[in-house]
Amino acid sequence: KGEKPLFLSTWNHGLPANTAAVEKLKSGGSIIDAVEAGVKDTELDLSNLSVGLQGLPDREGITTLDASIMSGDGSCGAVAFVRQVKHPISLARVVMEKTPHVLIVGEGAKQLAIAEGFPIEKEELSPEAKKAYLKWKETSQYKPIINIENHDTIGMIGMDAKGNMAGSCTTSGLSYKMHGRVGDSPIIGAGLFVDNEVGAATATGLGESIIRICGSFLIVELMRQGRTPQEACEEAVKRLIAKNNTNIKDIQAGFLAMNKDGEVGAFAVHPGFNFAQATSQNNQMIDSGSHFK
Ligand code: SD4
Numbered sequence: 001k002g003e004k005p006l007f008l009s010t011w012n013h014g015l016p017a018n019t020a021a022v023e024k025l026k027s028g029g030s031i032i033d034a035v036e037a038g039v040k041d042t043e044l045d046l047s048n049l050s051v052g053l054q055g056l057p058d059r060e061g062i063t064t065l066d067a068s069i070m071s072g073d074g075s076c077g078a079v080a081f082v083r084q085v086k087h088p089i090s091l092a093r094v095v096m097e098k099t100p101h102v103l104i105v106g107e108g109a110k111q112l113a114i115a116e117g118f119p120i121e122k123e124e125l126s127p128e129a130k131k132a133y134l135k136w137k138e139t140s141q142y143k144p145i146i147n148i149e150n151h152d153t154i155g156m157i158g159m160d161a162k163g164n165m166a167g168s169c170t171t172s173g174l175s176y177k178m179h180g181r182v183g184d185s186p187i188i189g190a191g192l193f194v195d196n197e198v199g200a201a202t203a204t205g206l207g208e209s210i211i212r213i214c215g216s217f218l219i220v221e222l223m224r225q226g227r228t229p230q231e232a233c234e235e236a237v238k239r240l241i242a243k244n245n246t247n248i249k250d251i252q253a254g255f256l257a258m259n260k261d262g263e264v265g266a267f268a269v270h271p272g273f274n275f276a277q278a279t280s281q282n283n284q285m286i287d288s289g290s291h292f293k
Contacts, residue, residue, distance in 0.1 A: 002262020
């Protein structure tokens with residue numbers, strides 16, 4: 001059915017991320033190397049205000065990062081509420097490969113980064129983030145705005161030519177969140193889930209709404225029961241809407257999925273969600289369908 005290798009990544013920055021992932025595979029890297037290299041590209045993208053240290057800060061003016069990585073054999077690692085680390089995805093990989101744990105947060109994650117020789121960056125907002133933060137402080141209104149300020153998390157899922165799957169997800173989370181808030185991206189099963197026997201899924205959008213339904217795990221389990229990736233994504237969106245019904249017009253969330261045959265699916269609550277799909281020859285943006293039109 002589908003072509004392998006195959007990569008799916010959220011939003012426009014998914015294009016260069018997919019390119020980096022495909023290159024990594026071509027140069028002999030593993031599928032885990034590929035999904036790490038892919039989103040590292042986004043973590044360095046200064047134009048992206050929702051991923052990496054250039055991301056918009058929380059209410060206190062501090063940028064804190066969340067990331068997770070998972071392999072199709074069930075190995076996984078994540079970090080949350082991390083400061084001053086440029087590549088939280090690589091730190092998540094350290095958690096997966098070098099510790100007996102799955103999730104390490106905050107100061108402990110920074111200590112791990114230091115122990116592993118990660119550079120610790122100066123805590124300083126980028127000029128663009130600072131400008132946006134100061135403007136936000138004038139009113140300090142917190143309301144998640146769909147598809148405008150909170151839409152740039154990168155979630156990537158991929159499969160190599162042999163059918164091994166992996167995924168990665170990295171974000172600065174929602175802008176102007178409460179200090180210490182953690183979203184879906186570092187929560188295995190919410191922002192990311194991968195199982196070589198079935199398929200993989202990742203999420204973007206309002207993390208709280210995604211955690212509530214264990215979105216990515218739900219999609220993989222629906223595929224295990226025989227749904228196509230597209231049907232599974234649509235069902236997850238339906239479930240999300242049912243569980244977040246009171247304020248659904250303010251909530252955007254989108255899901256990406258692939259199964260082990262290389263079939264793909266994508267669906268969102270509202271219009272505006274797009275993703276990049278790459279094989280070794282091809283890399284293109286696709287608009288996802290949505291529940292509300
Ligand atoms: C979060 N899911 O922290 C992230 C935000 C996001 O695209 O996906 N933006 O809730």
